[in-house]
Amino acid sequence: MTDSDSTKSVCVLGGGGYLGSHLIRGLLEETEYRVLAVDQTFEKLTVSSPRLKRVQTSIQEPGLLETVTADSEILVSTTALCTPALYNQRPVEVIEANFVDLLPLVSLCTERGRWLVHFSTSEVYGTFPDEMKEDESPLVLGPVHKERWTYACAKQLLERLIWAHGQHRGLAFTIVRPFNVFGPRMDYIEGIDGAGIPRVLACFMRSLLYREPLQLVDGGRSRRSFVSVGDFTDAVVRIIKRPERCRGEVINIGNPQNDVSIRELAEKMVAIYQSLCGSAGRFSFQNISGEMFYGPGYDDSPRRIPDISKARRLLGWNPRVTLDEMLPDIILDYVNRYSAAVGSR
Numbered sequence: 001m002t003d004s005d006s007t008k009s010v011c012v013l014g015g016g017g018y019l020g021s022h023l024i025r026g027l028l029e030e031t032e033y034r035v036l037a038v039d040q041t042f043e044k045l046t047v048s049s050p051r052l053k054r055v056q057t058s059i060q061e062p063g064l065l066e067t068v069t070a071d072s073e074i075l076v077s078t079t080a081l082c083t084p085a086l087y088n089q090r091p092v093e094v095i096e097a098n099f100v101d102l103l104p105l106v107s108l109c110t111e112r113g114r115w116l117v118h119f120s121t122s123e124v125y126g127t128f129p130d131e132m133k134e135d136e137s138p139l140v141l142g143p144v145h146k147e148r149w150t151y152a153c154a155k156q157l158l159e160r161l162i163w164a165h166g167q168h169r170g171l172a173f174t175i176v177r178p179f180n181v182f183g184p185r186m187d188y189i190e191g192i193d194g195a196g197i198p199r200v201l202a203c204f205m206r207s208l209l210y211r212e213p214l215q216l217v218d219g220g221r222s223r224r225s226f227v228s229v230g231d232f233t234d235a236v237v238r239i240i241k242r243p244e245r246c247r248g249e250v251i252n253i254g255n256p257q258n259d260v261s262i263r264e265l266a267e268k269m270v271a272i273y274q275s276l277c278g279s280a281g282r283f284s285f286q287n288i289s290g291e292m293f294y295g296p297g298y299d300d301s302p303r304r305i306p307d308i309s310k311a312r313r314l315l316g317w318n319p320r321v322t323l324d325e326m327l328p329d330i331i332l333d334y335v336n337r338y339s340a341a342v343g344s345r
Ligand code: UGA
Pocket: 082, 083, 084, 120, 121, 122, 123, 151, 178, 179, 180, 181, 198, 199, 200, 201, 203, 204, 215, 216, 217, 218, 220, 222, 223, 224, 262, 300, 301
């Protein structure tokens, strides 16, 4: 840390969201930076600090990106429409939110010499079947009518634009590819504080809270490797503290040790929920096709294993938390936040 850090500002676009709110807590704890949080809602950002300022607006607000790129030295872009149900149900909005809306940010960071730390996605690797390496693996997406890939394609094109600005116009950037980050406050419980299908953690939590069958898309055979939000945040804070090392890099952040099938995840969550909540009786699982669950145009990544040797090397970082260790706290967080609302229905 340098003397001037306390005078610098990090702007987190999407600072009221799931990843943004966890990151801001980490930044306030681990750095001296001032933090500017921009979002439309801040229910998830419960931390307070004299170094934290909230700006409640949309990144589409005229003049907003001009102002924040004038005021902050580091811009962290976390805004996204990132629940798979939207990719084939509202693909135009997905492409706009994940690509079009962020175009001015890339140009402004380039013009003003700001460091852009952009959250991309593990989904850019698509259906690539092996260990995913940032600088070697091909990005394998399905055909256009498989609208599942609108999100990955939009994210990939933005990565390529950022890269091009870096190579040819001097943009300082770092691209982060998160691999299925699990933690408290992820998404919402449908019908209580959100609508539509959230990601798998919140889907399974809803089923547990309402004692409904857990739905296993295509039998729950797809695999994911889950990283705890604490490990993820630690990595991103380390990136922000290491500009020289991380500029111009694409970095996977995930935990290859936590690779499980979605069926295994469901079974673990049921077992942990029952041990924590003393819930009697049996939970059931229901197989459902991807098309039935998400609608036409759904497709899936069969497996996602990140190669994290670059993150280890650049950041001196190693993910520590196993799935069995992270799930109890996460499940309890949902139980504490939603039990009353569930009970009143
Ligand atoms: C997610 C999203 O695209 C992004 O949020 C993100 O960029 C990326 O992955 C990531 O977190 O790295 P995905 O992992 O497919 O994609 O999203 P989930 O909703 O978490 O689904 C994981 C798996 O569980 C999929 O195979 C899905 O079909 C399955 N699933 C989901 C079920 O079996 N049951 C459910 O109730 C929900």
